[in-house]
Amino acid sequence: MPELPEITCRAREMSQELVGRTVTAIEVLQPKCLNVPPEEFIESLTGGQVEDVTHHGKWIFVETTKGYLLLNMGMGGEILLVTRKTLPKKRRLVFDLDDGACLSINFWWFGYAHYTPPGAIETHAMTARQGPSALDVTTEELKAMLDGRRGRIKSFLLDQSKIAGIGNAYVHDILFLARLHPLRTINTMSDAEIDALAAAIKDGLQPSVEAGGAFYEVNLYGERGGFTAENLLVGYREGKACPVCGTTIEKLKTGSTASFVCPRCQPLMPN
DNA sequence: ATAAGTGTTGCGCA
DNA sequence: CTGCGCAACACTTA
Numbered sequence: 219m220p221e222l223p224e225i226t227c228r229a230r231e232m233s234q235e236l237v238g239r240t241v242t243a244i245e246v247l248q249p250k251c252l253n254v255p256p257e258e259f260i261e262s263l264t265g266g267q268v269e270d271v272t273h274h275g276k277w278i279f280v281e282t283t284k285g286y287l288l289l290n291m292g293m294g295g296e297i298l299l300v301t302r303k304t305l306p307k308k309r310r311l312v313f314d315l316d317d318g319a320c321l322s323i324n325f326w327w328f329g330y331a332h333y334t335p336p337g338a339i340e341t342h343a344m345t346a347r348q349g350p351s352a353l354d355v356t357t358e359e360l361k362a363m364l365d366g367r368r369g370r371i372k373s374f375l376l377d378q379s380k381i382a383g384i385g386n387a388y389v390h391d392i393l394f395l396a397r398l399h400p401l402r403t404i405n406t407m408s409d410a411e412i413d414a415l416a417a418a419i420k421d422g423l424q425p426s427v428e429a430g431g432a433f434y435e436v437n438l439y440g441e442r443g444g445f446t447a448e449n450l451l452v453g454y455r456e457g458k459a460c461p462v463c464g465t466t467i468e469k470l471k472t473g474s475t476a477s478f479v480c481p482r483c484q485p486l487m488p489n
Numbered sequence: 490a491t492a493a494g495t496g497t498t499g500c501g502c503a
Numbered sequence: 504c505t506g507c508g509c510a511a512c513a514c515t516t517a
Contacts, residue, residue, distance in 0.1 A: 221496075326513050368506075434496085
């Protein structure tokens, strides 16, 4: 689950490595992940020189002289800087570069590699729909976005059109830091709780960004991220003690996803 | 060994 | 429009 921390790190690494290099050939092993026919994808991007690599939410934007390569890693995968001799077996796309290196991309479920012509980035519906990137959201913006809304706070945080970048791995600790239950309805939240949530979004994501992303994902060189399972507060720690009060952490079904909460720190309704 | 569970996203429905 | 549940079908763990 590449979420904002992993995507931020990958984009930074790709920017350092790829800017100035030219794509000399492209191999598509899984056309399903493209938004255009494979021939068009290959012809459009081959010969392009990478000018910049940026990110927004869970999307990576590779800007080349021939247009954009837009990547969404779905539920996990690898972007590896390798050579033809060290290509991994599992790969869906390979970009050959002018110095003999290759960018090998794999995702194991639901990933996307989309093409958009130069200057037409706003025509790409899936990225155009994204809300502000999670680390850029201010308390005032969050208040405005939550005003009048009726659903559950966890669903809101996972909705990329509201805030981009939070997924079901980091949301557990964000809610814990804000002392909010995942099923808490938005219209019962106080201003103080929204303030706490705004801070928790940053506090829940920033440490992993600084550590190079989560341990279950690897960087361009195949190295695991430094944000480990021990760095999680309540996420995936059912049966263990809450780091604040010692109460046993519980795993809940919340809609179609699981949630991890401290039942004492995150009561469904405030006292 | 068979099956359930899983990090994402878009879509259809009430 | 909004919130919610499900399906897309790869791979790991029970």
